[in-house]
Amino acid sequence: AQRVTQPEKLLSVFKGAPVELKCNYSYSGSPELFWYVQYSRQRLQLLLRHISRESIKGFTADLNKGETSFHLKKPFAQEEDSAMYYCALSNDYKLSFGAGTTVTVRA
Amino acid sequence: SAVISQKPSRDICQRGTSLTIQCQVDSQVTMMFWYRQQPGQSLTLIATANQGSEATYESGFVIDKFPISRPNLTFSTLTVSNMSPEDSSIYLCSVDTGTPIEAFFGQGTRLTVV
Numbered sequence: 001a002q003r004v005t006q007p008e009k010l011l012s013v014f015k016g017a018p019v020e021l022k023c024n025y026s027y028s029g030s031p032e033l034f035w036y037v038q039y040s041r042q043r044l045q046l047l048l049r050h051i052s053r054e055s056i057k058g059f060t061a062d063l064n065k066g067e068t069s070f071h072l073k074k075p076f077a078q079e080e081d082s083a084m085y086y087c088a089l090s091n092d093y094k095l096s097f098g099a100g101t102t103v104t105v106r107a
Numbered sequence: 108s109a110v111i112s113q114k115p116s117r118d119i120c121q122r123g124t125s126l127t128i129q130c131q132v133d134s135q136v137t138m139m140f141w142y143r144q145q146p147g148q149s150l151t152l153i154a155t156a157n158q159g160s161e162a163t164y165e166s167g168f169v170i171d172k173f174p175i176s177r178p179n180l181t182f183s184t185l186t187v188s189n190m191s192p193e194d195s196s197i198y199l200c201s202v203d204t205g206t207p208i209e210a211f212f213g214q215g216t217r218l219t220v221v
Contacts, residue, residue, distance in 0.1 A: 032208060044150075044199070044212040051207070086149065093138050093203045094165075095151045095210055 002027045004089050006098035013077050014106050021072040021101045023061075023087030032090040035061055036097075044069040045084070047072075057081070077105045084106045108136050109202050113213035120190055120220050128216045130200030135180035137205070141173070143196040144215070153198075153215045156183045190220045 003026045013019045025031055048056045050063040050070060061072045069085060069086040082105045087098040110133040120126050130139065141153040153173055154164045161173040176184045187194050201212040 032185050033207075034210075036210075043214045049207065049209070090208055093121060093208060094140065094152055094212075095142075095150070095201075096152070099149045 001091055002031075002091055002096050004087050004096050004098040006085075006087050006101050007041050008033050008101050009099065010104070011082075012021050012104045012106060015079055016076050019074050019077040019103065019105075021080070021087075021103065023070045023072065023089075023098055025068050025070065026092070027068075027089055029091075031059075031063070031070075033063055034088045034090065034095070035059070035072050036086045036088055038086070044086070052062075077103075079105045079107060081105050085092050108209075109136060109204055109211040111200055111211055111213040112201060113200050113216055115216055116214060117217040117218070118217065122191050122220055124190055125186055125188045126190065126199055126218060127184050128200070129187070130183045132181045132202050134204075136202040137180070138203045139177060140201040140203070141183075141185045142199040142201060143174065144199065146195065147192070150199065153185070163176055176191045187218065190218075192220045194218065195220045 005024045033050040037047040059074045079089045084102050086100045089096045112131045117141045141157045142150040144150045152165050154162045156162045156175045156177040158177045158180050174186045179183045197215045197217050199215045201210045203210050
């Protein structure tokens, strides 16, 4: 069975500080992993996908199959990064979500 | 991309009644999904609704409780039947446009059962 774990429910950082959101997964096949974000009063939306190996809004995430992790990182947090972040794993287009991490960036 | 409209955005219902949630997409999509987000919890997949076939339900969800319709490639409904306070949740419609994989979500329906 597949499972996504986000150990931190809340994360508070100061503006300009680095931020890292942890995500671990268990999956028997080759995983397709994503980070979704929900800003206040907005709908859930894709932030980035591991297969693209891209940087979006300064965020990056590297898939580490040895550690079964897909941590999200940004070197310098901005106030507009305050949001709920979900790590998700796709199996045949069906998504399994982690519990989510609420990030607050303080001025 | 896909833009999804969900109705209603919120509702307060009496226990024992049923509520039908509508999901309209601005383009034709094969795969539509319904998720539930209980208070303080993450999103859980209820079922997959593909046009032309019966919905496929995940473990713990049954058709009698959550009947789904998918009459065409742009529309789906989810009914929450015989509601109890435990059904109070946010229900989300989602579509995936295929390649690359990217799920698009409706704004959700916040349901409160009293």
